[in-house]
Amino acid sequence: MPGHTYLDHAATTPMRPEAVAAMLPYLSEQxxxxxxxxxxxxxxxxxxxxxxxxxxxxxxxxxxEVVFTGSGTEADNTAVRGTLARRPGTVAVCPAxxxxxxxxxxxxxxxxxxxxxxxxAVDLAALVPxxxxxxxxxxVVSVMTVNNEVGTVNDIAAVAATVRARAPHxxxxxxxxxxxxxxxxxxxTPHVDLLALSAHKFGGPxxxxxxxxxxxxxxxxxxxxxxxxxxxxxxxxxxxxxxAMAEALRLTDIERAGQLPRIxxxxxxxxxxxxxxxxxxxxTVPRAxxxxxxxxxxxxxxxxxxxxxxxxxxxxxxxxxSACAAGAMEPSHVLAAMGVPRSLAGxxxxxxxxxxxxxxxxxxxxDVVVQSVRRLRRAS
Amino acid sequence: xxxxxxxxxxxxxxxxxxxxxxxxxxxxLPGNAxxxxxxxxxxxxxxxxxxxxxxGLVGARVRDVVFTSGATEANNLxxxxxWEASRIDSPSRVRVLVGxxxxxxVLEVADYLATRGALVHRVRVDSLGRxxxxxxxxxxxxxxxxVSVMAANNETGTxxxxxxxxxLAHSVGALVHSDCTQAMGRVSVDMTRDGLDFMxxSAHKMHGPxxxxxxxxxxxxxxxxQLRGGGHERGLRSGTINTPGVVGLGVAAELAAxxxxxxxxxxxxxxxxxxxxxxxxxxxxxxxxxxxRLPNTANLRFVGADAEAVMMGMPQVACSTGSACSAxxxxxxxxxxxxxxxxxxxxxxxxxxxxxxxxHEELMTAADLVRDSVAYVRSQLxxxxx
Numbered sequence: 001m002p003g004h005t006y007l008d009h010a011a012t013t014p015m016r017p018e019a020v021a022a023m024l025p026y027l028s029e030q031x032x033x034x035x036x037x038x039x040x041x042x043x044x045x046x047x048x049x050x051x052x053x054x055x056x057x058x059x060x061x062x063x064x065e066v067v068f069t070g071s072g073t074e075a076d077n078t079a080v081r082g083t084l085a086r087r088p089g090t091v092a093v094c095p096a097x098x099x100x101x102x103x104x105x106x107x108x109x110x111x112x113x114x115x116x117x118x119x120x121a122v123d124l125a126a127l128v129p130x131x132x133x134x135x136x137x138x139x140v141v142s143v144m145t146v147n148n149e150v151g152t153v154n155d156i157a158a159v160a161a162t163v164r165a166r167a168p169h170x171x172x173x174x175x176x177x178x179x180x181x182x183x184x185x186x187x188x189t190p191h192v193d194l195l196a197l198s199a200h201k202f203g204g205p206x207x208x209x210x211x212x213x214x215x216x217x218x219x220x221x222x223x224x225x226x227x228x229x230x231x232x233x234x235x236x237x238x239x240x241x242x243x244a245m246a247e248a249l250r251l252t253d254i255e256r257a258g259q260l261p262r263i264x265x266x267x268x269x270x271x272x273x274x275x276x277x278x279x280x281x282x283x284t285v286p287r288a289x290x291x292x293x294x295x296x297x298x299x300x301x302x303x304x305x306x307x308x309x310x311x312x313x314x315x316x317x318x319x320x321x322s323a324c325a326a327g328a329m330e331p332s333h334v335l336a337a338m339g340v341p342r343s344l345a346g347x348x349x350x351x352x353x354x355x356x357x358x359x360x361x362x363x364x365x366x367d368v369v370v371q372s373v374r375r376l377r378r379a380s
Numbered sequence: 381x382x383x384x385x386x387x388x389x390x391x392x393x394x395x396x397x398x399x400x401x402x403x404x405x406x407x408x409l410p411g412n413a414x415x416x417x418x419x420x421x422x423x424x425x426x427x428x429x430x431x432x433x434x435x436g437l438v439g440a441r442v443r444d445v446v447f448t449s450g451a452t453e454a455n456n457l458x459x460x461x462x463w464e465a466s467r468i469d470s471p472s473r474v475r476v477l478v479g480x481x482x483x484x485x486v487l488e489v490a491d492y493l494a495t496r497g498a499l500v501h502r503v504r505v506d507s508l509g510r511x512x513x514x515x516x517x518x519x520x521x522x523x524x525x526x527v528s529v530m531a532a533n534n535e536t537g538t539x540x541x542x543x544x545x546x547x548l549a550h551s552v553g554a555l556v557h558s559d560c561t562q563a564m565g566r567v568s569v570d571m572t573r574d575g576l577d578f579m580x581x582s583a584h585k586m587h588g589p590x591x592x593x594x595x596x597x598x599x600x601x602x603x604x605x606q607l608r609g610g611g612h613e614r615g616l617r618s619g620t621i622n623t624p625g626v627v628g629l630g631v632a633a634e635l636a637a638x639x640x641x642x643x644x645x646x647x648x649x650x651x652x653x654x655x656x657x658x659x660x661x662x663x664x665x666x667x668x669x670x671x672x673r674l675p676n677t678a679n680l681r682f683v684g685a686d687a688e689a690v691m692m693g694m695p696q697v698a699c700s701t702g703s704a705c706s707a708x709x710x711x712x713x714x715x716x717x718x719x720x721x722x723x724x725x726x727x728x729x730x731x732x733x734x735x736x737x738x739x740h741e742e743l744m745t746a747a748d749l750v751r752d753s754v755a756y757v758r759s760q761l762x763x764x765x766x
Contacts, residue, residue, distance in 0.1 A: 032391060
């Protein structure tokens with residue numbers, strides 16, 4: 001929307017024009033159901049498999065290991081609950097700062113939630129005894145690659161080493177939904193058994209995601225009936241969405257090395273500008289622990305609900321926490337896990353940048369945040 | 381030569397107005413509908429408008445519409461979600477009745493429920509694919525939780541007598557679910573008139589985009605969510621809303637509601653196609669009910685002509701030998717087998733499904749190509765026409 005400053009790329013990204021262009025033919029004349037047996041259907045099937053190859057290449061896995069889903073949430077749900085269903089009597093283990101799509105599944109199945117560090121990263125010192133205590137009953141361990149609220153990066157290689165040593169039979173899943181724009185996924189995939197992606201977090205369309213299932217890893221499908229995706233996910237393929245996702249991921253991967261310093265500099269300018277103009281603003285997580293596009297601040301003396309209202313009035317899009325329906329205005333479980341006091345968490349502000357972000361966005365963001373916070377502080 | 385597309389029960393071409401709306405939404409509604417800022421509010425407004433359009437198509441309340449990734453997810457959510465919720469609300473209801481010719485997205489879910497303790501019965505159908513109401517009655521005891529009967533069969537197009545099914549089911553306190561995927565835009569479905577407690581639908585079967593559908597759940601019917609984390613769709617279905625897809629579904633629903641009258645013309649075309657084949661090809665049999673059938677569907681058996689071979693002999697004609705699911709390995713249609721047809725009968729049957737964009741000319745061309753391909757296959761296989 002013209003005139004708006006969009007600082008909420010962790011909630012969703014605008015679509016890349018190339019991804020829109022890639023999907024349009026499959027939204028219009030090439031609409032066949034890939035599961036048919038006529039020529040038109042076979043062409044659609046080839047398109048889906050070409051997309052699978054592109055995605056596998058970016059992820060560093062085999063094309064047969066890419067399973068298309070309807071969302072990142074579905075991929076996460078399948079990973080946790082599908083694995084447990086395959087392994088009756090086992091439990092899931094995850095850190096307390098996971099996305100709700102993992103956390104709720106772990107709660108639902110009476111799993112084990114372990115502590116995080118003050119940056120929101122998984123605390124290996126807490127994970128080890130949890131795995132030791134649960135022993136053979138650990139069915140799946142789920143650790144997100146990048147936290148959606150505060151941007152903290154987990155060291156998946158170190159997590160994997162721990163899990164393989166302490167729970168060698170467990171399946172390791174990572175929710176990499178927030179990672180694709182910032183990290184080379186080829187360095188993540190080899191360490192895990194399952195990995196979830198969501199297209200709309202990297203310039204692709206909403207309504208399509210990926211669950212990477214490494215060769216030999218078994219789970220019970222969440223959706224049955226039709227047997228698509230080699231019985232791993234039933235439902236007619238969203239051909240246009242899959243094509244667009246592959247194109248968005250391909251471009252994200254190509255451009256990543258160039259975008260990281262650019263977006264990192266914008267993020268630094270944004271945070272520095274706000275912190276320099278306002279007293280009593282704290283960076284929630286040190287930048288070295290975070291991805292380049294993420295800024296997260298705890299602003300004393302304000303309520304973020306009021307702040308977001310003022311930001312929205314001034315046409316600046318930001319958020320307090322994640323963009324989920326229930327969570328948007330509730331206290332953040334991530335900040336609670338990090339030990340951030342509730343009084344401070346009430347002033348949490350998430351500003352997230354992405355491939356469309358500009359210097360003008362940063363300047364406007366600083367200006368509006370600073371003015372709005374001053375206004376709220378004067379009023380209180 | 382251009383493909384003559386007669387596989388609309390597998391998927392339909394998105395309407396130009398749908399494509400325009402989806403494209404526009406991708407450009408102008410980039411936000412997350414759950415976000416509390418202008419981008420989010422605008423996306424949420426568009427989602428709510430689409431919800432109204434879907435509710436209008438099926439005679440439901442706006443709030444009853446739960447958006448999903450498609451009908452498969454909707455069917456899974458409906459039946460597994462109901463089963464899980466009912467273990468607390470009404471644990472004595474352990475029976476699940478499904479039509480014998482349901483889509484795999486219902487049959488396989490029922491099989492799954494059987495592993496969780498449900499007592500599943502597949503209600504018989506007659507040789508025309510009509511649900512056997514006597515078999516239904518015989519199995520309707522007061523421990524039946526739900527009866528799931530598709531509004532229209534995907535392979536034969538045979539319609540279910542939904543009001544009768546509902547009256548019978550409700551008389552023992554059972555709920556009624558219907559997979560209405562194939563009925564949308566082709567015959568009228570009204571949840572009140574048809575007595576449906578919940579129903580599934582898919583956008584891409586009614587000239588909408590793939591990857592989006594809905595479960596419509598009447599107030600008071602409790603289903604447990606299957607996708608968790610985020611609490612979208614009143615907690616029933618978590619996951620960021622596919623705003624452009626939902627907008628496309630909404631437009632498709634509006635169009636479907638306004639175009640139901642076209643069914644008469646499509647029915648006439650289908651009948652003409654069947655008549656032409658019956659006049660030019662010996663030993664043709666219609667599968668499914670001659671009258672109570674989707675207006676666009678012609679499932680035909682060509683005696684002595686293997687259907688796969690007939691399809692190979694007419695690559696310009698896009699049709700199907702069964703449903704368009706994971707048909708990597710051709711197997712005889714379970715729908716036709718459930719109707720009492722032989723393996724050979726099923727292997728000699730082809731489904732042609734039309735849409736509003738099918739032209740008379742291409743249909744007549746297709747009939748000629750079918751005739752020729754059937755004749756060739758019969759001669760190759762040594763089938764002597766009686």
